[in-house]
Amino acid sequence: MDLKELYRDVILDHNKRPRNFGRLDPSDAHADGHNPLCGDRLSVFVRMDGERVEDVRFEGKGCAISTASASLMTEAVKGKDKAVIGALFHKVHSLLTQQDAVPGAELGKLAALSGVREFPARVKCASLCWHTLNAALDKGASTVSTE
Amino acid sequence: MAAIASKARPETALDADRVRKDFPILERTINGRPLVYLDSAASSQRPLAVLRAIEDYETHSHANVHRGVHALSQAATEAFEGARERVRRFINARSSREIIFVRGTTEGINLVAQSYARPRLKAGDEILITALEHHANIVPWQMVCEQTGATLKVAPIDRRGELLYDEFLKLLSPRTRIVAVAHVSNALGTVLPVKRIIDAAHAQGAVVLVDGAQAIPHSSVDVRALGCDFYTFSSHKIYGPTGIGVLYGREELLAAMPPWQGGGDMILTVSFEKTTYNELPWKFEAGTPNISGAVGLAAAMDYVEGLGVEAIAAHEQRLLTLATAELQRIPGIQIIGTAPHKAAVLSFTMEGVHPHDLGTILDTEGIAVRTGHHCAMPVMTFFGIPATARASFGVYNTERDVASLVAGLQKVREVFG
Numbered sequence: 001m002d003l004k005e006l007y008r009d010v011i012l013d014h015n016k017r018p019r020n021f022g023r024l025d026p027s028d029a030h031a032d033g034h035n036p037l038c039g040d041r042l043s044v045f046v047r048m049d050g051e052r053v054e055d056v057r058f059e060g061k062g063c064a065i066s067t068a069s070a071s072l073m074t075e076a077v078k079g080k081d082k083a084v085i086g087a088l089f090h091k092v093h094s095l096l097t098q099q100d101a102v103p104g105a106e107l108g109k110l111a112a113l114s115g116v117r118e119f120p121a122r123v124k125c126a127s128l129c130w131h132t133l134n135a136a137l138d139k140g141a142s143t144v145s146t147e
Numbered sequence: 148m149a150a151i152a153s154k155a156r157p158e159t160a161l162d163a164d165r166v167r168k169d170f171p172i173l174e175r176t177i178n179g180r181p182l183v184y185l186d187s188a189a190s191s192q193r194p195l196a197v198l199r200a201i202e203d204y205e206t207h208s209h210a211n212v213h214r215g216v217h218a219l220s221q222a223a224t225e226a227f228e229g230a231r232e233r234v235r236r237f238i239n240a241r242s243s244r245e246i247i248f249v250r251g252t253t254e255g256i257n258l259v260a261q262s263y264a265r266p267r268l269k270a271g272d273e274i275l276i277t278a279l280e281h282h283a284n285i286v287p288w289q290m291v292c293e294q295t296g297a298t299l300k301v302a303p304i305d306r307r308g309e310l311l312y313d314e315f316l317k318l319l320s321p322r323t324r325i326v327a328v329a330h331v332s333n334a335l336g337t338v339l340p341v342k343r344i345i346d347a348a349h350a351q352g353a354v355v356l357v358d359g360a361q362a363i364p365h366s367s368v369d370v371r372a373l374g375c376d377f378y379t380f381s382s383h384k385i386y387g388p389t390g391i392g393v394l395y396g397r398e399e400l401l402a403a404m405p406p407w408q409g410g411g412d413m414i415l416t417v418s419f420e421k422t423t424y425n426e427l428p429w430k431f432e433a434g435t436p437n438i439s440g441a442v443g444l445a446a447a448m449d450y451v452e453g454l455g456v457e458a459i460a461a462h463e464q465r466l467l468t469l470a471t472a473e474l475q476r477i478p479g480i481q482i483i484g485t486a487p488h489k490a491a492v493l494s495f496t497m498e499g500v501h502p503h504d505l506g507t508i509l510d511t512e513g514i515a516v517r518t519g520h521h522c523a524m525p526v527m528t529f530f531g532i533p534a535t536a537r538a539s540f541g542v543y544n545t546e547r548d549v550a551s552l553v554a555g556l557q558k559v560r561e562v563f564g
Binding site: 003006007012037038039040041061062063064065119121122125 | 501504524562563564
């Protein structure tokens, strides 16, 4: 297990200076995510233009992995269609859980999360924001949980 | 005996290096580093004496208890009931009828909540707990309140993590039917003034349950000297196996309580018209019990008394004092729980680093600490933090472990800058 693989400079940077951090006002939908195991909480806000995510922001308190993952996610999904975001989530999930997954170019900076898979206890930290974003896009459940 | 002897010779220091040889798991490495186990408050490790007692029982003496006339059933019954007597002596209960084997502290509290509290409480009655309780000493009472209409009251703590005793007294009234308190806080290490709490509660006619999960490995517990009505703890916090624990209850209270679960072993006669329940303590032990668990717990108590409860407590206090001083010298570390009277539990946060990240980095160094809310979310809320890292010390920890923790925390600082 290589600590440098987990805490890459990109991760540490996005943890220290999270992008798109704060409430989005006005927004079309938001959802709250909670990881009861470690107490991480975050909210994701979206403003839609049809099927396209026009703007997205998040706020909350969490570990470096969860904060950086949410920050990277907001950068990656802004301006994209829901269908594209769904496919991206699928790729991120593979990256986080499958040992042999090779990050494709479409992941961009999200590839920095590949070190997480060496630390199974931390996968949920990285995926919480994505589940929360999905809930916001579905406008279904208002709170999602990693459990 | 050992405890008395060590009281007479308080200078007798525990030889932790020799103790470590009794715990085979401490020889293993984690991520290529020697294991530094600082999570005994979550679950302690087991000495060879416990592992061998369990193996010996399973290899030579196992059958079901209280069932057969054959030799093995009698041997198993003797081992199981012998363990009960061992527990009675360890906590100085009056009678082994007052020792109920349960799965752990959680089950002990639930048993009292459902069998003692639920049939007696009604709207207008109150249950009083404190703000530093483990979820296991909160949720069972909330359930009883829902079932009976009783009200849960919570005595506050201060910023050091100490119970505000005067506020506790103000909340205590003739309406208070049950007081349920931790002996030692698992999240903060605070030792509560349980004797004073018990005396004050009794003066108002309330019955007192003490959650002893975190106290039992660090102190000699005498239930008669305390005067508590119920005391419950888990075996795996005191170097015994998981899946077994003890509920002590005063005999007159237990005798008046209905069984909690029905089944075999808890009955005298069964017909479809009427069943008569077994005597204490078996009335509360439906089904085949955790026999080898009880044997392991008894061996753990032998082990602890062999070293001397007071000697263990003194050793852990030295480590706590050392670790507290060392951590306070690291910039950005804040110790959560600074009561003057603490057990060997050290909760802390590091500025700019989430406890979860801290725990992962320490783990790569082979250091096991607990990170999270410690099943005490209201405590975290009180301090305005999502989680803490918690180092806890047991009989096998040494000054070297404290040094490893300090070095590990410096590594965390390096990673996070």
